[in-house]
Amino acid sequence: MPAVEQPSRREARRWSAASAALGALRRHPGATRAETAHRLSMSSGAAADLSARLRSLHLLSEEPAPPAGRGRPTSLLRVHPRGPLVVVVDVQHAGITAAVLDLAGEVLERTTQLPQDRSPERALDLVRAGLDGAAERHGQRLRAVSITLAATVASGRVVQSATLGWSGVDLAAAVPPALAGRPLLVTNDATAAGLGEARSPATGDARAVLYLAVTVGVGGVLVVDGHPSVGALGAGGEPGHLPLGDPALLCPCGARGCWDLEVDGRAMARHRGRPPPADPSGYAAATLAGATAPGSPDPGCVDAVTRCATALARGAAGLVNALDADRVVLGGLAPALRDAAPAVFERAFTDGLMRWRRDRRPVVADAVHGADATLVGSGELALDAALSPAGLAGWEASVVRR
């Protein structure tokens, strides 16, 4: 854990308005200054002071807004071209992606590297290389580091990963000296993706978003008021290990009857009487293709897909009951699973809801960010840290030093 010191009360107060303004700008990209001031109920005087301060610190720049109707034209708020940046790294079985984002969440650059072998050491080397490259190109402008992995993460460490085959890996070891002292966030990939989806404008004004992504098993997270609910160690977002399935089945995680085993390629293989596939995602995709083949759907595939769609919908409804989500977002293979058996899904979802919820049942939407979801969510986490009062105080210190 890097020692990211808490700002004093005074320091926090000093930056709270700036943090709020930059946060508002992040949620409403391309907003004007007057608009933002109204949104935060600031007087025009306060807005003028704040704007001057943020501009002089390279935290934002303004350009004249095109006049719209009567009145003195306002200005558009933009990310400053020499403002703070964040760097994110996503570690997946398929490859390691590093990206640099600006305060607006725009991806400025991204690189993907394919590891030669699967060892954690090699992967950490690639993560370090990615971070080092970004540090070289952007130096002090990088204000936070966020790493996501297809793994269960607790207290900044990987505690297990069936996908990567890791356990007990500390990600802090992959941060190069140039970035030491920056906030480091280590997060499960589905948790980050859920955050990215929940904060997307497409999600509307839902207060509690349940994100569920089927890949190998089912990952996901509840995002309440824009904050992921990650529990004690940050290892929340493991809905797949609720015992919603068959108690006779032993999960690789060590527990029995995990929901994980009912919704993915492993479940489909089981339903078709086949041995567990080496690549459950590929197997699931093939089974989905078989079930939806125009003209001649394979009955075995249809049955397997139907059962998985039912298990997914039933579990989603149960989680809505228990956690009081007002929106469900499906990611990974889940949208395809639902599309392959929409009526079955719908029925199982409705039947699984408590009766009083059926009147105003949560919308079940498909994820909008696609393959970038994890990167986007990871950026959100990093930007949260960079734009917190503590992060801004650090930025000011670094600007003054120059």
Next chain:
Amino acid sequence: MPAVEQPSRREARRWSAASAALGALRRHPGATRAETAHRLSMSSGAAADLSARLRSLHLLSEEPAPPAGRGRPTSLLRVHPRGPLVVVVDVQHAGITAAVLDLAGEVLERTTQLPQDRSPERALDLVRAGLDGAAERHGQRLRAVSITLAATVASGRVVQSATLGWSGVDLAAAVPPALAGRPLLVTNDATAAGLGEARSPATGDARAVLYLAVTVGVGGVLVVDGHPSVGALGAGGEPGHLPLGDPALLCPCGARGCWDLEVDGRAMARHRGRPPPADPSGYAAATLAGATAPGSPDPGCVDAVTRCATALARGAAGLVNALDADRVVLGGLAPALRDAAPAVFERAFTDGLMRWRRDRRPVVADAVHGADATLVGSGELALDAALSPAGLAGWEASVVRR
């Protein structure tokens, strides 16, 4: 919903230190001034200013602390005898309890009334009477109202209650004019109880506390960093309606396979081949007694209790997996259920955990507040509102008016 206006940024800033100090005092009753100042890393100057302000507003009083060791003796911080109060009402099948608490969470007075009949109208009358009585005795000193019920609550309304037989009741109607404008909190009883348990010193420094109470079904809530996770509408805390049970069983809530049906008196009756009992709690208590009778335990009771204890432990472990709780607190009949079959419970709990969690498995503790848990938690909710910056600003206004 009463219109409890948001304080301006300035107002919030004005009260943030006071709010923090009173919050710290609440968590550490009987703390000294110097201790509290250190805890909040305030300079002695700031502490002097703040203390003078809070004393003049009747928010706290000081008395000389008994000298302990060298150095100038400090003072003990106490609740002011004319300071703010909160009023709470707990609506249960068995009766309606109203209580008035001071800022330290001490119960100053409490009354319980037994309703003549079970209609919501009659119950609301009793709630109103309880609130009116408190308002008459304490007037402006009452700063927040918290109502708890054995019911599913969403957006301040009761949406369903098997126990009370209500649905669609708006609690705002029970607030007398004398208390209009005060923050009104309406909460499920198990959620409040869980909050009370999670904030109890007995719970230690756990970050995410999973509270599970078996009564009729199983209620509970995840409390993260002292805040209950209540989802979109405040209807979280319904873990009993996760489909962890037998999908063939239809729950009164309308869903199938609810966990609710596996752990309480209804489950025990089913396991013993009896019809559903009218009073599941009483039936469960009797079955527990039968299973633990010294000398001659009833095998049918033992079997029923064992199966329920297993279902409880298995579900608890699954929720720990999914939500990342680092402590579990059992309330209602759950401690008795565990005590009746400790080895079975232990085994099922451990087997239900993901393997990596077994090394540092969360402590499963019994609730400490007993029958008062709901009242205590309700008080916490009300005090949170009363001691928020907005609540304190309201108090100052009311003091100045006098």
Next chain:
DNA sequence: TCGTTTATGCTCGTCACACGAGCCTAACGC
């Protein structure tokens, strides 16, 4: 007994943000 040590409380000057009032400025429209 009386200075020394230690912990704490108090006063005061300074800083920096928030806010409101009053005024200035840039567009539109008749």
Next chain:
DNA sequence: GCGTTAGGCTCGTGTGACGAGCATAAACGA
């Protein structure tokens, strides 16, 4: 061209946080 409208700017005021320096109350020790 002048009124209308929306928005920006300046400046005085309020207020809390902080640090420095001093005052105070107990315990300790010679």
